[in-house]
Amino acid sequence: MGIAVTKYSDISTNELVERFCSNEIICPNDPFWNQLLAFNIQIPANVEEQLILDSSAEALLQKFLQNNPQTGNLGSLVQVFITRATELLAAPNSDNVMLAWQSYNALFVIRAVTKYLVELVPEYELCKHLDVQGRNVNSPTPQEQSPPLSPTQEVTDIQTMKSVTGESRVEMLIDALIGLIIDVPITDNTYYLHLECLNTLLVLMSVYMFAGAHGQTQLVETSLIFR
Template sequence: MGANSSSISELPENEYLKKLSGAEPISENDPFWNQLLSFSFTTPTNSAELKLLEEATISVCKSLVEKNPRTGNLGSLIKVFLSRTKELKISAECQNHLFIWQAHNALFIICCLLKVFISRMSEEELQLHFTYEEKTPGSYGTECEDLIEELLCCLIQLIVEIPLLDITYSISLEAVTTLVVFLSCQLFHKEILRESLIHKYLMHGRCLPYTSRLVKTLLYNFIRQERSPPPGTHVFQQQTDGGGLLYGIASGVASESFSFSKPFVRS
């Protein structure tokens, strides 16, 4: 993943994924995120492709599980995604593929990571991973953001508020998939989870005002049975020669919009 198209076979050695899961903390304002999220990758459409993806990324996911308590890179990735979703509705209205494309890619990575995290730990441990952040020497503890609740609310708002268009279909589908992954904790525990943290967020927290609209939207979309758009419709079209003035300008604008320290322009 990164500025060039990625294939499943390349993922274990991908330099951007290695950095994400490495020992160095990455600030949410680092230009690295523009590089990581600028990839063209066809989302798996069947169980065989999904299995190949999981096998190819398991080493990266395990590394992040181990090192995230020291780096907080999972939290940084989620904050980057949350910052991009603020522009999604207007991006859909303006047919701005770039913002939607990078937001989708961020959510795709989050969903892949969540599958591994949830299968390997309890909800309480998962919550801790969402609160880890880099600690600078001499800094005092501050109240941590509840990123799980923020992410859940964001996913629900994305599903109910973003119009379902060809360019938003993939990110809407990824939002539904990520919600399903969040709710799959019980599958990995023999004992009955009588007090699920995720259910609590959905039924009693900030998500509550949106839950009825979520059910309505999901039922409405199911009844409509809209055909999925052609693969890659949501992808921002890059030139394949490694350059592209339009892409460079667009990436620069995106960088400024997200207050990155400097714009990322492909070489």
């Protein structure tokens, strides 16, 4: 969101957020992330503030939903968060202000985007949004390469991809969240990071609430998040 973002209304016109949601592929090691994560904003304290945040980000999130399957920017952001979290856990001083601040900011964005996805798409598509690798816009899309898959086939496809590439990003994200909650002491500098870890876990687990709306009648049996 960048240094200029201090209130929810700034989000809709912020150039860095627009770039994150655009069709530009942003790698995890791009200096862009240092700029995006340099913001100060309070998490919503009530339903009204959450609605204001949702409304401010709606148009950009619609663009994100369209572009992320090609860019993989959400997965890159998750990788950035995992890197920051690992550095924080390994730091001699786990009360490191800068690492805690950047980890918190990364989680704030991840949670906002994930909440939007959870409400709109089934869990297997959420996992695909997290796992997708950025590719050239001229490359054929999965739909062009093969016919659409059923939800059961999608789950099998994700599990097959996981067996080839290793742990899925949603599992890596959950592991990082739990690691921070357990191993980072709660101080004035890390309190909001702990809170955001818990909020993000709640958002991820809320896929169960929307399973029926997405036609997932056997989510517990196929879920990566509830595994």
